[in-house]
Amino acid sequence: MSMKAPASNSYVLLAPLGVLVLVVVVFLLPSLNGSQRVGSDGLGGVMCARRTAGADGYTAAVAVAVVDPPPPREEPELSLLVGVLTMPKRYERRDIVRLAYALQPPAVRARVDVRFVFCRVSDPVDAQLVALEAMRHGDIVVLNCTENMNDGKTYAYLSSIPRLFASAPYDYVMKTDDDTYLRVARLVDELRHKPRDDVYLGYGYAMGGQPMPFMHGMGYVVSWDVATWVSTAEEILARNDTEGPEDLMVGKWLNLAGRGRNRYDLKPRMYDLSWDMDNFRPDTVAVHMLKDNRRWAATFIYFNVTAGIDPSKLHHSP
Structure with missing residues (x-):
């Protein structure tokens, strides 16, 4: 029996820029040079990280899970x-x-x-x-x-x-x-x-x-x-x-x-x-x-x- 995937495969962290430094070091540093494998939670995909700037001047670090499509199901005989x-x-x-x-x-x-x-x-x-x-x-x-x-x-x-x-x-x-x-x-x-x-x-x-x-x-x-x-x-x-x-x-x-x-x-x-x-x-x-x-x-x-x-x-x- 397959287990349910998390309700959301996207993780959003919002923090003032001074706090964000620690977050980036701990969680996003491997991704600063492009898309790197950070972990997949058993989802068969990769988790990519990117930084976006909001209109209010705060920076959001967003981790997006990219999930491989499930293998095609075999048709019953x-x-x-x-x-x-x-x-x-x-x-x-x-x-x-x-x-x-x-x-x-x-x-x-x-x-x-x-x-x-x-x-x-x-x-x-x-x-x-x-x-x-x-x-x-x-x-x-x-x-x-x-x-x-x-x-x-x-x-x-x-x-x-x-x-x-x-x-x-x-x-x-x-x-x-x-x-x-x-x-x-x-x-x-x-x-x-x-x-x-x-x-x-x-x-x-x-x-x-x-x-x-x-x-x-x-x-x-x-x-x-x-x-x-x-x-x-x-x-x-x-x-x-x-x-x-x-x-x-x-x-x-x-x-x-x-x-x-x-x-x-x-x-x-x-x-x-x-x-x-x-x-x-x-x-x-x-x-x-x-x-x-x-x-x-x-x-x-x-x-x-x-x-x-x-x-x-x-x-x-x-």
């Missing part, structure tokens, strides 16, 4: 929206998941935004607390639906995204849950050389002899064009296909319409954590079934999330 479907009352879980993403190393040359998604907030207490969250973090999306898991929430999410983010569309849209730990850079590496259209990627679930009729609900990715199609596909509503096991229904939509033909199965790098919590993988993209804090803690230990904490007299780590 891809962009990804991660929608974490959760519920209004799960404040503690959101805080854990928020930190889990914030403390990960950034994905190289990628724009990745994480948003927490739920339906209308009906409880007045939750409404106030969620409003505080939204104001503080800016990562809350509240959909126009009644809170649910398998009665249309995923449809509301995927069909709303193209409208909500029409001004800055993404290459890919992900749906995941608040009991999934996603290693963002690993997922971005998987997507980096994939097509940007007609993509359906996740943990492929075999059913009825078909190897990948749908992706497991722990987390799956569709390309922007697929999400746009969902937002306009009247046949989904006509068949009442918004209700039912949400991951199975998404696969059904795409299969009937011949969409998402570029399918990628990330199994076994996406998986459920076992009862004994002993099946972590070093090449993990996403691990699911983190239903309590004990499982989140085990995940952080395995992936060394807190291993780099700086020593401090203010806390004593075990």
Whole structure:
């Protein structure tokens, strides 16, 4: 995180001429023979000094910071929206998941935004607390639906995204849950050389002899064009296909319409954590079934999330 530059890069000293001598000796003497490097305060530039005479006879010594322009920002190779479907009352879980993403190393040359998604907030207490969250973090999306898991929430999410983010569309849209730990850079590496259209990627679930009729609900990715199609596909509503096991229904939509033909199965790098919590993988993209804090803690230990904490007299780590 870059630190803010000083509010002003110009320093002005005004003094009677008799006092100015000392100031010039201490601060401006190296600059008397032209522009010399005096210091940059980490701004990547030089600080030049010059003397100007005012109309009242006083002399002003002015130091002007000449700042080098920042290097051009690299354009991202891809962009990804991660929608974490959760519920209004799960404040503690959101805080854990928020930190889990914030403390990960950034994905190289990628724009990745994480948003927490739920339906209308009906409880007045939750409404106030969620409003505080939204104001503080800016990562809350509240959909126009009644809170649910398998009665249309995923449809509301995927069909709303193209409208909500029409001004800055993404290459890919992900749906995941608040009991999934996603290693963002690993997922971005998987997507980096994939097509940007007609993509359906996740943990492929075999059913009825078909190897990948749908992706497991722990987390799956569709390309922007697929999400746009969902937002306009009247046949989904006509068949009442918004209700039912949400991951199975998404696969059904795409299969009937011949969409998402570029399918990628990330199994076994996406998986459920076992009862004994002993099946972590070093090449993990996403691990699911983190239903309590004990499982989140085990995940952080395995992936060394807190291993780099700086020593401090203010806390004593075990």
